[in-house]
Amino acid sequence: MNSQPNIASAAALIADPARAVMLVALLDGRARPAGELAYAAGVTAQTASSHLGKLLAGGLLTVETEGRHRYYRLAGPHVALALENLASIGPMVITRKKALTREAQKLQFARCCYDHLAGRLGVAVTKGMLEKGLLVAADNKRFEVTPIGAEWFSSMGLDLTKIKPARAGLARQCLDWTERQHHLAGPLGVHLTSLLCNEGWIRRQKSSRVVEVTPMGWRKFEDHFGIQEQVLMKRNHKEA
Amino acid sequence: MNSQPNIASAAALIADPARAVMLVALLDGRARPAGELAYAAGVTAQTASSHLGKLLAGGLLTVETEGRHRYYRLAGPHVALALENLASIGPMVITRKKALTREAQKLQFARCCYDHLAGRLGVAVTKGMLEKGLLVAADNKRFEVTPIGAEWFSSMGLDLTKIKPARAGLARQCLDWTERQHHLAGPLGVHLTSLLCNEGWIRRQKSSRVVEVTPMGWRKFEDHFGIQEQVLMKRNHKEA
DNA sequence: GGCATGTTTCGACACGCGTCGAAGCATTTC
DNA sequence: GAAATGCTTCGACGCGTGTCGAAACATGCC
Numbered sequence: 001m002n003s004q005p006n007i008a009s010a011a012a013l014i015a016d017p018a019r020a021v022m023l024v025a026l027l028d029g030r031a032r033p034a035g036e037l038a039y040a041a042g043v044t045a046q047t048a049s050s051h052l053g054k055l056l057a058g059g060l061l062t063v064e065t066e067g068r069h070r071y072y073r074l075a076g077p078h079v080a081l082a083l084e085n086l087a088s089i090g091p092m093v094i095t096r097k098k099a100l101t102r103e104a105q106k107l108q109f110a111r112c113c114y115d116h117l118a119g120r121l122g123v124a125v126t127k128g129m130l131e132k133g134l135l136v137a138a139d140n141k142r143f144e145v146t147p148i149g150a151e152w153f154s155s156m157g158l159d160l161t162k163i164k165p166a167r168a169g170l171a172r173q174c175l176d177w178t179e180r181q182h183h184l185a186g187p188l189g190v191h192l193t194s195l196l197c198n199e200g201w202i203r204r205q206k207s208s209r210v211v212e213v214t215p216m217g218w219r220k221f222e223d224h225f226g227i228q229e230q231v232l233m234k235r236n237h238k239e240a
Numbered sequence: 241m242n243s244q245p246n247i248a249s250a251a252a253l254i255a256d257p258a259r260a261v262m263l264v265a266l267l268d269g270r271a272r273p274a275g276e277l278a279y280a281a282g283v284t285a286q287t288a289s290s291h292l293g294k295l296l297a298g299g300l301l302t303v304e305t306e307g308r309h310r311y312y313r314l315a316g317p318h319v320a321l322a323l324e325n326l327a328s329i330g331p332m333v334i335t336r337k338k339a340l341t342r343e344a345q346k347l348q349f350a351r352c353c354y355d356h357l358a359g360r361l362g363v364a365v366t367k368g369m370l371e372k373g374l375l376v377a378a379d380n381k382r383f384e385v386t387p388i389g390a391e392w393f394s395s396m397g398l399d400l401t402k403i404k405p406a407r408a409g410l411a412r413q414c415l416d417w418t419e420r421q422h423h424l425a426g427p428l429g430v431h432l433t434s435l436l437c438n439e440g441w442i443r444r445q446k447s448s449r450v451v452e453v454t455p456m457g458w459r460k461f462e463d464h465f466g467i468q469e470q471v472l473m474k475r476n477h478k479e480a
Numbered sequence: 481g482g483c484a485t486g487t488t489t490c491g492a493c494a495c496g497c498g499t500c501g502a503a504g505c506a507t508t509t510c
Numbered sequence: 511g512a513a514a515t516g517c518t519t520c521g522a523c524g525c526g527t528g529t530c531g532a533a534a535c536a537t538g539c540c
Binding site: 007021 | 249251252255259261264323326329
């Protein structure tokens, strides 16, 4: 009935530095394999495994086994929220605070999720491609490229036959953390993103996952997918 | 620059069961003396003092020394928010969640803060008494009863001369946590609250700090202070 | 001034838990 | 089938820290 022991145990799980690093590394909602989290936290695989087991038991993480990898991700947005709130405590830094949310807004708008496009822009592009019939959603969280889609990619200078599919497929559906909708991932997503970068539609920030759209990019996005800058920029986050 | 060590240390402060109990006890925003927190946490005064010192250094608490007492309170709403978010983690209880906010709303509306009236209602009553000229704000967080006020209390059957003032005074200004405005505290606040209870204006819940207003109470509140039920009930919380 | 109360500081003990080495499973690759 | 990779389990070590007794400090009451 009382949540008092609860809050202490949840906090205890976050309290360990190694675990905190892992959780922060998962803040973007992506799933990561145990080994990567171990490396990020600077501990051995055994130690990381112990930590991940505890976070799992504590309900902070969920896990998906895929082959010999185990992918961990945050159990939900409430966990991410709690982590962010915790970050607001501490040295009581009055500064930043606003700049941080600025950066967060940028990230929410457009970012790189590994090496493919995510955020509001990523979802919008994916949705546009679906509406134009370039892609269709398939089972097992995949996308399939339609003949029209192959033609479009070709016209963009991307030869699909030269892209090596991963074991999970050529184009995958990746659940966008902030938007709660799928965006395009997998090898095709990676190639598309670097293509948009090379063509000057978007620009990647160095040392950040923020992605910016060039003026030319906005025109192209509207031409190809009907994405209007005003609409995309103005939409506020939808809180439950 | 990175908030990673930060979040771990903040979590570590909350992670200890004794500290967690203290923090939860302070969740309503009231300031409480160290001894009371020690008792609540079930530890000795020395242990509690150590904990409180750490929470203070960590920026989770603030302290005001008053006589030989030291009153601790949460450092701000962001701490309360973080604590509540932490409570949402753990056993992943999908239930409640809505019922809890219900209870929280009730508490926000009217509650007992120690033994005097607080919440939206407490603030409204205090504001009404100020507007009617029954009280005036004085220095050192005190209220002073005007001659008109003394007359009003007398007409309510409360003889002010029989109330023993505390060292800090007869009537004090207490900062309301949810409303961010002052309400009436001190011995006068306590006597007024029990008076309203005995006269049947309000009803105190047992085993909860929630206070309910009777139909007769609403009529009286409107007659005496111009407090209208619809207005007070409908007003939503103001978020920054 | 002297005693009582509320709180903090100091010191010592002991339990908890994070850490890693070694070994055990599961899966993929050759 | 054998080797390699990714991850988990087991066991032991050692540091960190929560705990309380004793004492010091501060304030209020008589």
